[in-house]
Amino acid sequence: MKKVSKAAVIFLGLVTVLNYLPIILTVVYSFNKSKLTSVWEGFSLDWYKMLFNDGDIKKALLNSIILAVLTCMLSLVIGVSAALAMRGKKLIFDDFISGFASLPIMIPEIILGMVFMAIFSYMNLPFGFVTMTIAHSSFCVPYIFLIVRARLMGMDLSLEEAARDLGASEFETFRDVTLPYILPGIASGLLLSFAMSFDDVVISIFTTGPSVNTLAIKIYTKMKTGITPEINALATVILVITVLVIFISERTRKD
Amino acid sequence: MKNKKLNKYLLRIPIYIFTILFVILPLAYMVIISFLTKAKTWGFDFTFTLENYKKVFDPFYLNIFLESVKLALASTVLVTLIGYPFGYFMGRLSERWKRRMMMLLMIPFWTSGLIRLNGWIIIFRSNGVLDKLLMFLGITKTPLKLLYTYPAVLVGMVYFLLPFMILSVYSSVEKMDWSLIEASRDLGASRFESFLTITLRLTMPGLLSGVVLTFVPSMGLFYISDILGGNKIVLIGSVIVEQLTKLRNIPFAAALSVILMLLTIVFLRLYKKVSGTGELEGLF
Amino acid sequence: MTDTILSLENIKKSFDGENVLKNISLDIGRGEFITLLGSSGCGKTTTIRIIAGLESPDSGKVILNGKDITGLAPEKRDVNTVFQNYALFPHMNVEKNIGYGLRLKKKPANEIKKEVEKALSLVQLEGFEKRNPTQLSGGQRQRVAIARAIVNKPSVLLLDEPLGALDLMLRRQMQMELKKLQKALGITFIYITHDQEEALNMSSRIVVMRDGNIEQIGTPSEVYDTPATAFVAEFVGGANLYKNEGKTYAIRSEHVRLGAGDYDGIVIENSFTAGLSKVKVRLKDNQEITSSHMGMNINLNPGDAISIGWDKKDMVEVQGEK
Numbered sequence: 129m130k131k132v133s134k135a136a137v138i139f140l141g142l143v144t145v146l147n148y149l150p151i152i153l154t155v156v157y158s159f160n161k162s163k164l165t166s167v168w169e170g171f172s173l174d175w176y177k178m179l180f181n182d183g184d185i186k187k188a189l190l191n192s193i194i195l196a197v198l199t200c201m202l203s204l205v206i207g208v209s210a211a212l213a214m215r216g217k218k219l220i221f222d223d224f225i226s227g228f229a230s231l232p233i234m235i236p237e238i239i240l241g242m243v244f245m246a247i248f249s250y251m252n253l254p255f256g257f258v259t260m261t262i263a264h265s266s267f268c269v270p271y272i273f274l275i276v277r278a279r280l281m282g283m284d285l286s287l288e289e290a291a292r293d294l295g296a297s298e299f300e301t302f303r304d305v306t307l308p309y310i311l312p313g314i315a316s317g318l319l320l321s322f323a324m325s326f327d328d329v330v331i332s333i334f335t336t337g338p339s340v341n342t343l344a345i346k347i348y349t350k351m352k353t354g355i356t357p358e359i360n361a362l363a364t365v366i367l368v369i370t371v372l373v374i375f376i377s378e379r380t381r382k383d
Numbered sequence: 384m385k386n387k388k389l390n391k392y393l394l395r396i397p398i399y400i401f402t403i404l405f406v407i408l409p410l411a412y413m414v415i416i417s418f419l420t421k422a423k424t425w426g427f428d429f430t431f432t433l434e435n436y437k438k439v440f441d442p443f444y445l446n447i448f449l450e451s452v453k454l455a456l457a458s459t460v461l462v463t464l465i466g467y468p469f470g471y472f473m474g475r476l477s478e479r480w481k482r483r484m485m486m487l488l489m490i491p492f493w494t495s496g497l498i499r500l501n502g503w504i505i506i507f508r509s510n511g512v513l514d515k516l517l518m519f520l521g522i523t524k525t526p527l528k529l530l531y532t533y534p535a536v537l538v539g540m541v542y543f544l545l546p547f548m549i550l551s552v553y554s555s556v557e558k559m560d561w562s563l564i565e566a567s568r569d570l571g572a573s574r575f576e577s578f579l580t581i582t583l584r585l586t587m588p589g590l591l592s593g594v595v596l597t598f599v600p601s602m603g604l605f606y607i608s609d610i611l612g613g614n615k616i617v618l619i620g621s622v623i624v625e626q627l628t629k630l631r632n633i634p635f636a637a638a639l640s641v642i643l644m645l646l647t648i649v650f651l652r653l654y655k656k657v658s659g660t661g662e663l664e665g666l667f
Numbered sequence: 668m669t670d671t672i673l674s675l676e677n678i679k680k681s682f683d684g685e686n687v688l689k690n691i692s693l694d695i696g697r698g699e700f701i702t703l704l705g706s707s708g709c710g711k712t713t714t715i716r717i718i719a720g721l722e723s724p725d726s727g728k729v730i731l732n733g734k735d736i737t738g739l740a741p742e743k744r745d746v747n748t749v750f751q752n753y754a755l756f757p758h759m760n761v762e763k764n765i766g767y768g769l770r771l772k773k774k775p776a777n778e779i780k781k782e783v784e785k786a787l788s789l790v791q792l793e794g795f796e797k798r799n800p801t802q803l804s805g806g807q808r809q810r811v812a813i814a815r816a817i818v819n820k821p822s823v824l825l826l827d828e829p830l831g832a833l834d835l836m837l838r839r840q841m842q843m844e845l846k847k848l849q850k851a852l853g854i855t856f857i858y859i860t861h862d863q864e865e866a867l868n869m870s871s872r873i874v875v876m877r878d879g880n881i882e883q884i885g886t887p888s889e890v891y892d893t894p895a896t897a898f899v900a901e902f903v904g905g906a907n908l909y910k911n912e913g914k915t916y917a918i919r920s921e922h923v924r925l926g927a928g929d930y931d932g933i934v935i936e937n938s939f940t941a942g943l944s945k946v947k948v949r950l951k952d953n954q955e956i957t958s959s960h961m962g963m964n965i966n967l968n969p970g971d972a973i974s975i976g977w978d979k980k981d982m983v984e985v986q987g988e989k
Contacts, residue, residue, distance in 0.1 A: 136472040140484070143469055143545075147491055150502020150542070153512060157505055206397040213394035221399075229402040231410075235647050236603020238620045239413075239640045242627060246416060246637065247409035262405055269401065289721050290754035292741040294768035294819065298390075300742075304767070308758045327495040329606055334627070347497050351504070351610050360505075363498040370494045378486065 151367060158360035175361035185346065185362065192343040195257060196325040199264040200318050206265065207272030208314060212306075215280045230270040240266060241334035248335060256337030263335040264325040271324070272317035279313035319377060323370075410644075417637035427634050435638035444622065448642070451619040454608075455601040458540040462548045462597045465541070467590060470552025471582070474559070492546040500539055500610055507535045507611065531613035539611040540601055547600075548593035555589025591658045599647055619643060672697040672855050673718065673823055678727035680713055687713050688724070689879040695823075695857065700849050702858045704866040704903070705876035711859045712751075714876075715825045718857065719748045732822060742771075747816035748825040752832070753808045755800040761787075761811050762796040768819040786814040789848060806837050813848070823855045830865070842869055863903045867891060875899050896987045907956045909982070916982040920945070923958035925965065927976025932956075934971045948975055 158176070162169035179185060210229070214222050232240055244263045253259050287309070291301040329344045336345060343362075350359050417435055419427040438444065473484050491499055506512045507530040514526040529535050559582070567577040583590075605620025614621075619639060626636035673695040680688040688710045695701050703711040716722040718729060720741035729737045736744055747768070755764050762783055769779045787793055790810035800808060809829060816824055826845075830838045846869050849856045860866055866873050867887045875882040875890060875898075883895040894900035897908050900917030907918045925946060935955070936947035944965055947957045958975060967973065 132472060132475050136468075136475070139468060140472050140476075143465060144484075144487055147488075147542075147545070150499055150506060151491060151494070152502075153505045154498065154502045206401050209394040209396075210398035213391050213398070216391065219395070222395075225399055225402050228406050229398055231406060234599060234651060235644055236600060236620065238603040238605055238623050239644055239647075242623055242636055242640045243409040243413045244405075245627065246633060247405075247412050250412065265401070266405055269398070273398070284752065284754060286750045286752060286754040287756060289719075289741070290748070290750055290756070290815075291767070292721065293719055293746075293748045294815065295742045295771045296767075297740075297742055300771060305756060308756075323493050327497070329497060330603070333624075344495060344497060347495070347501075348606060348610075351497065351501060359501055363495075363501050366498055367490075367494055371490055374486065374489055374493060 154360050154363045155367065157357060158364045160357055160360075163357060175357045176365075178358050179361045179365070182358070184341070185343070188341045188343045188346040191340055192326050195260055195264065195340075195342060196322045198257065198261040199268055199325040200321050202261055202265045203268035203272050203321050204314070204318060207269045207317065208276055208310075210269075210273050211276035211280055211310075214277065226273070229273060232266040233270045237267075237328075237330040241331045244331065245334040254337065255335065256340045259335040259337070260332060260340065260342075263331045264328060267328075267331070268321035268324060271320050272314070275317040275320075276310050276313045279310045283309050315377075319373070413637045414641055416634050417641045419634045421632050421634050424631075432634075435635045436642075438635055439638055439642055444639070447617055447622055448619055450617070451602055452646075454537065454540065454616075454618060455598050457537060458544060458601045459594055459597045461537070461541045462544050463590070463594065466545050466548030466593060466597075467552050469545075470549045470589065470593075471556050471586070473549070473553050474556030488546055488549060492550075496543055497606075497610075499542065500607065503535070503539055503542065503611060504530060507538075530611065531615050533612070533616055536608045536612040536616050539607045540604065543604065543607060544597045544601060547596035551593040551596060552586060552589040555586045559585050588658055591654055595651065595654045598650060602643060602647065670697040671695065672699075672732060673857075674728075674730040675714070675718070676728040676730065678714070678717060678724045678729070680710075680717065680722065680724050687879050688717075691727070691879075691881060693874060693881065693884070695855060698853050698855055700846065700856045700858065700869060700871045701874060702860060702866040702870035702872070703874045703876055704860060704863060706861050706902070708878075709876040710879040711876050712827060715748070715827060715857055715859060718823070719746055719825055720744050721748075745822045746825060747819050747821040747823075748827065749812045749816050749829045751827040751829070753800075753812040755808055755811055755815070757800055759800075760796065761792070761798050761800070761803075764800065764811060765815045765818050767815065772819075782818050783814075786818040789817065789851070790814045791844075805832055806841070809833065809841065813845075817848075817852060817854065821854065823857060826856060826858045828859050828861070830860075838865070845869065867903070873903075875903060877902075893983055894985055897985045898987065900983070900985050906983075908985070909954060909956065915985050915988070917985045918956070918977050918982055920957045920959040922977050922981035923956055924976055925958050925960075925967075926974060928974045929976030930956075931972070931974045934967045934969055934973055936969060937965070937967045946973075948973055950975075 157168075159171050159173070160168055161172040161174065210226070214226060240263070244259065244266075248255065248259045248262075253262075283306075287305050288301050291305045292298075296304060327344055329348045332342055332345050333348075336342070343366075347359060347362065350356060416427060418431055418433070420430045420432045420434070422428050439448075473481065476484060504511075509526050509528040509530065511530070513529065514523070517523040517527065518525075563581050563585070564577050567581045568574070572580060603620045605618060605624055608616045608618045608621060623636050623639050623643075626632045626639065671694045675691050675693040678688050678691040679686070691710070691714060703714060705711050713722060717724050720736070720739060720743075724737065727737070728735055731745065756767070759767065762780075765783045765786055766779045769782055774782075783796070784793075787795060790813055792807060792810050792814065795803070795807070795811075800811070803811065809832075813826075813829070829845075830841050833841060842865060845856075845858075858866075858869065867890075870887055872884060872886055873890045874884050877898050883890055883899045885893075885895075890899060891904050894904060894906065894917050897915050897917065900906040901908060904917070904919055907920055907923065909916045909918055930950050932948040932950040934946060935949050936945075938945050942961060943959055944962070945957055945959045946965060946967055947955055949955050956975060
């Protein structure tokens, strides 16, 4: 019964090819000698040389990484503690709070950008890493919270009771049983958060300060002003890193 | 176990503080600003006005809202037409191919959206890859100059949002018990009837959440229309950005955001009602 | 009972206003195999959760080895549990699972290894050290769960319907093994089941529970032959309840003779399964009595008139209604 028709295979293949076409073209054109993306003038590594000598890009990359790490740390603390707290008996405001906490992944990003810009200037927070970390965490917390909560909901309570029964204290139970159980959830939540923070343009534009330029913002401005082959080279580098990360996480998940 | 209870309260503190301070408060603040008057230079005065909302209903902006909704709808329909069969067929592949397909999907999905859009610029730009191909095949004589047009924006939207639909449909196809289809065929349903009465019904949660995950972001994805549409395709997201960054009319931007937010909430409510749950399938 | 190891004194517990345990008092002797028997919701699981410390009673005391442990955390009690669903840690292999309690006690590694091996041989799972719980069958998981508990040499081992998920053949076999194991180890077993046959087979004493109360405590033969209440008579022995002159009597169905001429009635049901023939008769005063016999099916049809009877000595007066 469970077989796939030829037409279905062709359809899957075609969509996948179209899905990859822009990516492949980006990679191909990153080796183009010509400054114009429309003409192919032969193979060259010029754009990569230019990229690796571009101090601005390096700085932006570093900023992006710092920001993503800060966001991951803040979101991890908030999301995991919330998931742990709200697994048992609920308090009156729990549904209200977790409902609002999940809102940032449901509403268009532009609204969040606007909202954060307004409130941060009202609160007189210095625009830069602080504001960006908070803003990015707003859409990373719900992911970590929801993923870890889902994992905890699937967890058999008697596992923890068994640990207590065998002589583990509350902390030892958490360390030996609960944490290992939710670790895959935490890992995928962090990976997702890192990627989303790294890629975010919309919210970053509104919450960035004068001194903090992230890679995503940099790419966005460059793309708006007209594409340069340097962007193709940068895109290729990011792509390679992404593929590596996915590959490694797939590998580790199997073990 | 008294300290367990204490722990439970302590663990709640971060999310309570964060949510109140950085989600609820900002949203409330936005609603308040939307009723205030723009100051002459920068910011706003604390004088109550409905002017901003009146302005939203100005035919010019109303039209932009309409255009945005239309584009979002068009993207959603296209994404559904491609994404549903894709997710469905994917669910029927062998375990091995499922894993491979998943990997193939995840690579672009995890790659920055901007970088993926970059490829479409190469394709669409005047005398770019598409124009060259079409002229080579003799389908067109002159370059189509598709970059900075409506179709380019639509393609960009569909391309950007397709994985969300595929993943949510796939996850509900995965959960489906295939013997139910065998049962329905056994009871006399044709292939098509069986699809309509069993498969479609059982994968509806995935389809619906795919629709939400497509429609909601597409209302605000201003940078796709920005990059692939130039300044020719003006969507509500772009107007908010413009009001904020160029015209410095924060109250009006707030009012536009409130309306957009209301639209989103109505849509989410609708989804909740139709699907019976608030959870989005395939997200986790 | 010479030597009491565990006492429950006036334990009361309610969840959301519902009294799950109404007033439980119980003394358990060293080395006993005691079974809490009752249908689901009778409070038997709550009772052992209170003994394990996983639940705290609203009032009353738990005394272990002469010490009040009512407020003690579960990890500080010299009591271990075999959970109904086994609760094996999915991220640890068999060896790690069994050695978990010993590792927490900071026992040296070679000693742990030895103890784990010993426990595995007791449950006949030698060579399974490196397996993951997911690679085990239901019966094997069961054995690992038992090994994980007994390796800590608790004073009392609590078993919460440990055989509930196994098929009939395996259940029978495990019943025997558990009984042997208990004798070999000399540990007090507190065993939970809703299966009266299991309780009668294994226990040194049975505690029959109903609606948060203890109905009767006694050896299997006491509970079976001289039920104290109507409920025990019906639940444990499947006995008939016969009312006469305001008193209720339990009469075991195998003691009811067909055609004895004492009471007239009509046959309302006749069934024959697994070598046991059961005839249900409605008497003139509308009471229903079942008579059972090993062997041949008896040629009777519903509606047939029949008379039945029993010896006075087989009537046991019981308290309460069903």
